[in-house]
Amino acid sequence: MSKYLVIWPKSSNVMHINYHYTQFGEYVDYLNKKFPNQILALDLDIEDTDLNKYIENNQIKKIAMQINYENSKNAFDIIKSLKSNYDIPIMAYGCIPRMFPELFIDSNIDMIINNGDDEVCIESFFENYKNLESVSEFKNKIKGGRIIKDKNFIDTSSGEFLDGSEWGYSKEELVPIKEYDKIKGKNRYVLNISRGCPFGCSHCLIQITEGNIERRRTIQNIDNAITDISDKYKHIKIWAANFTLNKKYVDSFCNMMITKHPDVTWECATRVELVRDIDMLHKMHLAGCTQISLGIESLNNKELIQTKDFKNDEIDTAIKNIQQNEMKVKGCVMLGMPNQTKDNIIQTLSFLKERNVIVRPTIYTPYQMLDKHINVEDLSKYNRKTLKNDNVKGVTSEQLLQLVKSPYDYDKILGTRDTKDDIEIS
Ligand code: SF4
The missing domain is CATH 3.20.20.70 (Aldolase class I)
Known part of the structure; x- marks a missing residue:
């Protein structure tokens, strides 16, 4: 079965481990409930992985990538490398795409988050995104995204906020929380x-x-x-x-x-x-x-x-x-x-x-x-x-x-x- 991949790119200076729990592990758990047995999570601050081999071995269908200040440089390098090797749709979530959407115009990425909760946007991207030729058919099914086509933004439907009963929580079987604790020493x-x-x-x-x-x-x-x-x-x-x-x-x-x-x-x-x-x-x-x-x-x-x-x-x-x-x-x-x-x-x-x-x-x-x-x-x-x-x-x-x-x-x-x-x- 083909998979959806959520990536945390490697941080350049300091790791903010708490966010790996909240903006990675909690989202992955939510998405795992929506797409049982189809979600993979790769934390490149923890795992030293050959991304190309990983993609090929796991039949990755779509990718969502967390981009914050610390990992932005490596995130853009990953997007460039993946897009030159594979025709896999990629979207970015986190604070950088929300604050600096213009940075993505030339990146070859397919979509960035615009508003609403990250998980809602990622879920709708995994579910509905097809290809740029058919963008008019699916854009309104995506929530809170900005599709990038011919160096222009095409806004999707507005984002939504999840009810607090639906938020996920970090699980050892999905993300490496034991490694997070080792780094924090707690x-x-x-x-x-x-x-x-x-x-x-x-x-x-x-x-x-x-x-x-x-x-x-x-x-x-x-x-x-x-x-x-x-x-x-x-x-x-x-x-x-x-x-x-x-x-x-x-x-x-x-x-x-x-x-x-x-x-x-x-x-x-x-x-x-x-x-x-x-x-x-x-x-x-x-x-x-x-x-x-x-x-x-x-x-x-x-x-x-x-x-x-x-x-x-x-x-x-x-x-x-x-x-x-x-x-x-x-x-x-x-x-x-x-x-x-x-x-x-x-x-x-x-x-x-x-x-x-x-x-x-x-x-x-x-x-x-x-x-x-x-x-x-x-x-x-x-x-x-x-x-x-x-x-x-x-x-x-x-x-x-x-x-x-x-x-x-x-x-x-x-x-x-x-x-x-x-x-x-x-
Ligand atoms: S807006 Fe002000 S009070 Fe609210 S979290 Fe930020 S620093 Fe704290």
Whole structure:
């Protein structure tokens, strides 16, 4: 029987393993249910495979390829190579085709995603795409795609969003999740439970790739996933931009974890202003939550990110609320924002260190500033762990990268503050 292949091209610099769970394993599982015994998945960050032999040995009928910043250079090389050797229709999904469709015009690829959920578009492509000569016959059966013909885009029907009961979850028999865990050095399962974010921070990719309306995986679907994997995993990383945005959902989730999975622990992420409800935090602790990540970014966000104008005392209270309910706090911090100063970075990191917050820094990466003229080689440099950023006066890009690795060593890396103004906590 001929097969459909989903490929994750090899990343150039840093692998973002969590996305292999969410944007690869979860999609492959969904597609596997729609096309039983016909879906193959190839993760080239993990598997060193001769793609030509693989294609020939497996009678591949169509290909869907995930393309993000890290793997874009290799993805375009693969498209070129495959298209020169085989007449197999290929489509691209992920953030690059959504953000930079023009890059694909000369690539010989057959279709890219335009809107809606990735899996819906891939499913309709596998099901309906024929060939460019008959495009008018099938284009309206494809959801959320852009067919490329004679260097022009032909838009298909609009994309659709899946109901949260239909989202897939990563399975060992379909994608190499054990290898993902080895790379991370952690035995924990990643499960995406929300898509879309209403806050619209300009630097963030989520609104572009998932939209600004939040959608969630159903509690029953989560229960099924955890039941399936809980003999192998006892800790779950809940992947959601703002887990506590919907308190009713959090309550239902906690009830399910307490009654069905009392031996499974979990962690989540949310915003500073969404952890004021002490009863909710207490219940999360009882339901197995061990850690909450907060998008703090910096102590003077007012000058930096309009959508995260938290007061310092609000950040302080959020940290205390979580810690008093016996959960750890991870603080997500952004380095290299325009107008950020060396003193502010030191203040932010020392403030978090004094409070025993685990710090996870990333480099400010202005995806929103990129335009269609960017070339593929430069896309691969846009990585929040490795981008060279010279925005902070008196701090080199190398020092920022050292801070990403060792945020608690800010005094060794940056020295002392230039001013002695205290941090205001009312
Ligand atoms: S709140 Fe977080 S996920 Fe939402 S847009 Fe802002 S940075 Fe992105």
